[in-house]
Amino acid sequence: MSGDADAGYDARAKEVLGFSRWWLVVAAAGMMAVVGPYQYVWSSLRSPVARHLGIEAAALSTVFTLFVVVQAGSQFPVGWWRDRHGARGLCVLAAVLAGGGYVALAYATTVWQVYLAYSLGAFGVGIVYTVAVNTALKWFPDRRGLTAGIGTMAFAAGPAALVPYVRANTGSALAGDTYVAVLRNIGILIFLVVLAGAVVIRDPPERWFRERAGTTDGDGGDAETDDDGDSSASGGPKQYTWREMLRTWQFWLLYAMFVAVSGSGLMLTEKVVDYAVYHDLAPVVATLAATLLPLSSAVGRLVLGEAADRFDPLRTMTGSFLLCGLGLFAVVYFGVQGMPAVFVAAVVVATFFWSPKYTLFPTLVADYYGAKHSSANYALLYSGKMWGGVLGGTVTGLLVSSLGWDRTFLLGGALAVVAGVAALAVRPPAATN
Template sequence: MAPSSDEADYAARARDHLGFSRWWLVVAAILAMAAISPYQYVWSSIEGPLAEDLGVPLPQLGVVFTLFVIVQAGSQFPVGWWRDEHGPRALTVLSALLAGGAYFLLSYATEIWHLYALYSLGAVGVGIAYTVAVNTAIKWFPDRRGLTTGLGTMAYAGGAALVVPYVRANATVAAYSDVLRTMGVGIGLCILVAAFVLRDPPASWYDRVATDGGEGEAENTASAGRNVGPRTMLRTWQFWLMYGMFVAGSGAGLMLTAKIVSFAGAMELTAVTATLSATLLPIAGGVGRVVMGGLSDRTSRRTALVASFGLTGLGLLAVVEFSRVGPTVAFLLSVVVATFFWSAQYTLFPSIVADYYGEQRSSANYALLYSGKMWGGVFGGAVTGWLVTVVGWPTTFQVGATLALVAGVAAVALRPPTVDGVGHASETAVGSED
């Protein structure tokens, strides 16, 4: 299919500024996102050997994952503000040192507090790489916002699929230290390569985007190009509704991500089933982000959010049901469905924030919304670990499913805010809807 006139114009102006195709920026973002993915998606495979080596009960390590989510999400607002003001390169180099170095040093941990400290330090590096990569797509591709954001976030989910079998095959006390060192070096080198490619558009770029508006449904672009900052965004009810949805959706999905291996074991499924579940998670998540992101460019991101959260909830309910009655294939398919649609929120939310509030301050604006992942991480880690001891695994997963379904219902109420020319926002909806 031939590119539209808007797409060709954006591509030509980007090439004039960069000296090369803007798609190379997406490639660099994909590389950085793939490199940091083990922090979230490999954790469920390495926590067992770590707990055994340190001689601590496995539930105590739930705090490590919770700290990771809190620090990774919480670091993104200062990171996003700095990036919007000063560009991405120096931050991305720092990310390489933190994310790669911390994973490498995990192999030398001898106390549980070492895990807390190192995983939190690495989380800062992950937060930097994540916000830089996601917002590179948002800033350079107003015409393909959902698709390009989906490609970057796909790598964050799908990149781990390349290493999960390797990690699972070496998930023993004797072997895991070498795995951590090897992966730490790889993480650092990949992010360094990306750092020398990534950059931001000139200020004139945003002026043109404001005039052009971009492609897609009018609902998706009604406020695009207004480029309001966090203070104005915080005065809109749309932000707070999305924040609640983000907390609920991420809580449900992070529960599944962090606990699927333990859940499978507790439900007396085979070790092969547990490994397949852990491997399918990042693959399904990666594909879901691209597919739903691309669809949202052509339809309505609100509709995409409603569908994504609703099907996440139904998928989690099916995970519980088929873990009890089988067959194994149905259980694995349910894991795929739940992850496919849950992961899409990490494509749809940054895109809708840019739709509603503009691209120029997108790093800081989306970082505020993304901070909701902190509370989702508290549920997916520590709260889930506590709930399991109180009500058991099936009921805990059903609580997660309920959170996702509530987020889907809430998404129905979303409307674009009106932001006037001097930066004040009101609750009046503008633009066409679906």
């Protein structure tokens, strides 16, 4: 996008909002950062929670799976509601659910209470994720990759600040009061930040979805879209509803690619420590790989999101997924060779090019299907994370038993490469439908 177009969108947004649209990005990123612990801090919480309840940690092994299912599965109904009724009420609900989930976890005394608290929190996380990503898509047609990247980066990077706090204050030798205080404090932080986001976040008016900065009708005013959101009559792109989107072959190809890449990346995320141990690499190598993985994930989303804006989302996606696959192949090679430094570097490379899918896919969905219904449309695509989680967790766990570690990781790399090649076949729906 040109600088003139950027300035045009900035000026139009300021007229509507009364302040810079970039404050929406700040609010969305803050909300994402504080709910990220549900996904990225659980590995540090599972054992302390089990000790607090006096049970084995294995009894809580399904909590994270349930979180992924609820967080991903909730996004379509949430997105559908947001596209029709706005984001503010949903954000208030998210503050109660996501903040309350951690507070409830602090006072849980039974396993079922832990599952219930984390599931309610996961629903709140799903709301925040949908609202944050699609706020970027709706308000920044000129900078979708960058702004969506900032939000998803915050989701991955924000929890890094809380991991030391959690690990230092939930040790086995600490009193139960300290454990409760840690979880309660995190819950209160989540509640306050998301509630503040609810004050700032809002959706653009109908005329915004023509997506042409400075375009006006013949009288110098803003042309309005028609009732069903199809702005093609006024020269803008068609705004697909979710039903219309499902009738395009492009969506199903994108969905298959999303599942494939999710499976390969979640396999690496979940199993990188065990894989390093399998190859007798030093414990510090496994720790370093696990520590750098979320940081690489966060940076990759931001960098390739900006690249998608400057070049092309589809070409960026093709290169990203191919390099992710090559990175996974390198993880296997250097693991087999017993080269720890390059092994860690390969993990960083694979993650750097895997994680931008959470930036590139929503950008492409908004480009192809319009921004008006982007919350519901991208939520349907994002539901592929559920199947990716099953593929990267349960299925690859079974494959490790039958094929072995190296072949399983090579298969994960192959899935990423196939997704990258498949991206070459994707075309805008208007070109073929």
